[in-house]
Amino acid sequence: MKTNDVILQTGTKVVFFIIFLFSIHIFFAGHFAPGGGFVGGLLTTAAIVLLLLAFDLKTVQKALPFNFMIVVAIGLLLALGTAAGSIIFNVPFFTHAFGDFYLPLFGESALHTAMIFDAGVYLVVVGSTITMIQTIGGDS
Amino acid sequence: MTVIANTLIVFTILTGLIFTVVTVIGVLRFPDVYTRAHAASKSATLGVIGILLGTFFHFWLNEGLFSIKLLLGILFLFITAPIGGHLLSRAAYLSGVKPTKHTVGDDLAEVVKQSKRD
Numbered sequence: 001m002k003t004n005d006v007i008l009q010t011g012t013k014v015v016f017f018i019i020f021l022f023s024i025h026i027f028f029a030g031h032f033a034p035g036g037g038f039v040g041g042l043l044t045t046a047a048i049v050l051l052l053l054a055f056d057l058k059t060v061q062k063a064l065p066f067n068f069m070i071v072v073a074i075g076l077l078l079a080l081g082t083a084a085g086s087i088i089f090n091v092p093f094f095t096h097a098f099g100d101f102y103l104p105l106f107g108e109s110a111l112h113t114a115m116i117f118d119a120g121v122y123l124v125v126v127g128s129t130i131t132m133i134q135t136i137g138g139d140s
Numbered sequence: 141m142t143v144i145a146n147t148l149i150v151f152t153i154l155t156g157l158i159f160t161v162v163t164v165i166g167v168l169r170f171p172d173v174y175t176r177a178h179a180a181s182k183s184a185t186l187g188v189i190g191i192l193l194g195t196f197f198h199f200w201l202n203e204g205l206f207s208i209k210l211l212l213g214i215l216f217l218f219i220t221a222p223i224g225g226h227l228l229s230r231a232a233y234l235s236g237v238k239p240t241k242h243t244v245g246d247d248l249a250e251v252v253k254q255s256k257r258d
Contacts, residue, residue, distance in 0.1 A: 003234070003255075011223040018216055022209075 005054065012054035019047040027122055037118035041125025048130055057137060068127040068134070075123030082117045145201035149194050156190025159183050172240040173232045181225025188221075189214050 023043030030036030051060050086095040098112040166179030196210040233248060 007223060007226055011219060015216065015219055018212065018219075022212065 009054045012050055016047050016051060019043060019050065023047065027118070030118060031112065031114070037121030038125055041122040042129070044122075044126050045129040045133075048126075049133060052133065052137065057134065061134075068130045071123050071127030072131070073127075075120045075125075075127060077120070078123065079117050079120030082113050082120065085113070142202075145197065149198045149201070151194075152190050152197060153194030156187045156192075156194060159187030159190060163187060171242075173237050174229050174239055177225050177229040177232075181222055181228075185217060185221040188217055192217070 020043075023040045023046075026035035026043055027037060027040030030040070048060065048064065051063070055063075082096075083094045086093055089095075089097075096113045096117075098110065098114075100108060101111050103109050160183075163179055163184040166183060167176050170176045170179055192210050192214050196207055196214075199205045199207050199210070234252070239246070
């Protein structure tokens, strides 16, 4: 029988953006407050899983046209690239660089290469969990 | 000023606490799944929102920290908890859970029968 999902789908359209923005906040807050790449990635996954619950697999694949296995590969490359950057400057492996910079919109801000490593963790977590869920949910 | 702030905080948290206790009593004492979902989704939402609001006031007025996260949590709960209650009771109805025998009308039965025929 055909069911009517209007309330769930409309709620999802609002709530998805709240969860996604909160996951971005958690990701960027990771250096000075609880949070970081892993929790941020899991929250983004939760937002996408909510989309998968409200709509079906094909619609979500059309809305987010990524191959999530390639997302995992990009994340691993980012993490390994930040770690390997220390070889060029002749310092121990995984040494991070940081400093204060003036950005046009944000003003005085502290930038750290650990952020790029965290972005790698974020992409790996999102990619692997979404791949698992899509693979399990796909064949039914 | 501190007295007014603390009174406000105690009032909001106490309201939330009372609503949460009422939720528990409702879930224990109501006869079927629909009335229990009614108790759990409405009154628990208000209870948790009251407690979050009290926490927000405490951090804002006593510690000087304006926490957007708590306001976002209130908004999030206000949107999602009723949707959760709606989905729970609709899933219960569609899988054939009968309402209590004091029920007078059942308008949804017609619609479900119609859509099963289509």
